[in-house]
Amino acid sequence: MTEATRRERLRAETEREIRQAARALLVERGRDAVTLRAIARELGITAPALYRYYDSHDALLRQLCDDICADMAAVLYADLAADTSGQVGCQVRAVCRGFRRWALAHPQEFALVFASPRDPLGADQFGSVFLQLAGRLIASNLVVKHADEEVPEVLHEDLVRFQQVLMDAVSVHGVTIEDDVLNLGKIYHVVQSWVRLYGHVALEVFGRFPFTVSNPEPMFDSMLDQMLSDIGFQEDDSAR
Amino acid sequence: MTEATRRERLRAETEREIRQAARALLVERGRDAVTLRAIARELGITAPALYRYYDSHDALLRQLCDDICADMAAVLYADLAADTSGQVGCQVRAVCRGFRRWALAHPQEFALVFASPRDPLGADQFGSVFLQLAGRLIASNLVVKHADEEVPEVLHEDLVRFQQVLMDAVSVHGVTIEDDVLNLGKIYHVVQSWVRLYGHVALEVFGRFPFTVSNPEPMFDSMLDQMLSDIGFQEDDSAR
DNA sequence: GAACTCTTGTAAACACCGTTCACCAAAAAC
C-alpha cells in the first residue's frame, strides 16, 4: 500500500511529531516557548537532531506558520460546508464568523501568522479559502452595484493583478467566471471587506478597542451586517 | 532649578539612557534584539544592574511600549497642528495619514504596541490623540446623520462606556460637549472608523493584503475617502 | 570626622537558548 520505504515512513512520522510538538508549545506557552530544545525534549531526542529536519529555528517557525494556515483553511472550509442555505450571503457570514471564532480561539497562532512583520507572505495556503469565497461571491449575480468608474484609476493596476489572482484561485476548483462579472468595482469592495474583517478581528484578539467590550459578538455581527450591506447584499438575502 | 537631588538626577539620566538604548535596539534589529545584556552593553554596565531600574525584562518591554505610544501621540499631535485648515474633516485626514505614515516608518514599534496578545492595553497614553480627535469630530456639527436607533441595543452598554471615555478625554482639554451631540450613533461610527483605519494600516505594515500593492498610498486615501463619507462628511468639506 | 544606611554597581553562577562539530550505530545500497 504505502509506496514509501521504511526509512521514509519513519522520517515522515518524526517530522509529524516535531510539528505537533511545536504547535502544542505555541498554543500552550506562546511564541517564545517554541524552542528547539523544548521540542526535542518532547520527542525524547536531543536538539541537534532537529537539524536533520529543519535548517534552522526560523525555518521550523515558517513551517509552523504554513501548518497553521492549512488548519485554519480546513476549519473555514468546514464552516462553509456547514452552511446549507445555498445563499452566498449566508456563506460569507459563515466564513467571516468562522475566521473570528478561529482567531479568538487561537490567539497565538493568529498573532504569528497575521501580525508579524515577516517575509512577504509565503502563505500560499493562507487566504485560499478567502479567495475561493470572494471568487464565488463575485461570480454570483447577487452583487449588483459597483461599476468600475467608482474605483480611482491609480488602483486599477493593482486590482487587475488581484483580479488575476482571484481568477486563478477559482479556476483551480473548476469554476469559471465571465469577464464582465468580475469588474474592478466588485474587487475593490472585496478588498475593503478584508480590511474591515481583519481590522475587527485583530482589534478583538489583541484587545485594542479603545474601551472594554462586554458584548463582542453582536458588535462583530453588526459590523458584518454593514459590511455585507456595503458590498450590496440585500437584508433578506443575508438573513441571520 | 532642579529640585531633585544629585542621586535622583543621575538615576533619571541612566533610566533615560536605558529606554533610549532599548528603543534603538528595537528599531534597528527587532523585538528579539531588545535584550538586557545588549542594553547594558550599550551603557557600558552589566546586565544585573538593570534590575535596579526594572523588575524584569518584561517590565522593561512594557515601559518601552508606553514610550512608543507617547512618541507616536506626539507625532500625531504635530500632524494635527500642521493642518491649518480649521476644518475637522481635514484634521481627521491629517491624523489618519499620520498614523499610517508612522506605522510604516516604525513597523517594529507598531507590531509591539498594536499586535501583541498582551495585557489589557495598559496604554493610558495610547489613543489619547485618537480620542481627542474623535471627541472634536463628534462635537463638531458637521456630522449630522446617525441617530441612536441605528445602533443595535446590545451594544448600548459598551458604547455608553466609550461615550464616557470620550467625554473624559475631551474634558481634560477643557472642551465640553453637550449631551445631545454625543449620541450613540456617532460613537458607533467612530468605532467603525477605528476598525477600518487599524485594519488597513496593519495589513499594509504586515504585508497581508492578498496581492502585492504597488500603489499603497492612493489605496489608503481611497479608503479614507469612503470612511469619511460614511461618517457623514461632505466631499467639499474634506477636500484633499 | 566617624559610623551608619541606602543606592548602585559588580562578578559568579544557574539554567536555558540556537548552532556547530566530531563521532557513531544502524539501515540501505551496492
Place this chain on the structure above:
DNA sequence: GTTTTTGGTGAACGGTGTTTACAAGAGTTC
C-alpha cells in the same frame, strides 16, 4: 560483505534572563 547514507549523540561556543553575595560610593546621623 563492504560502502554509503541517514539520523542520532555529546561536547562545546556564545548568547539569553535571573538570582545571589558582595563591594564601593553617596547621603545621612551623631
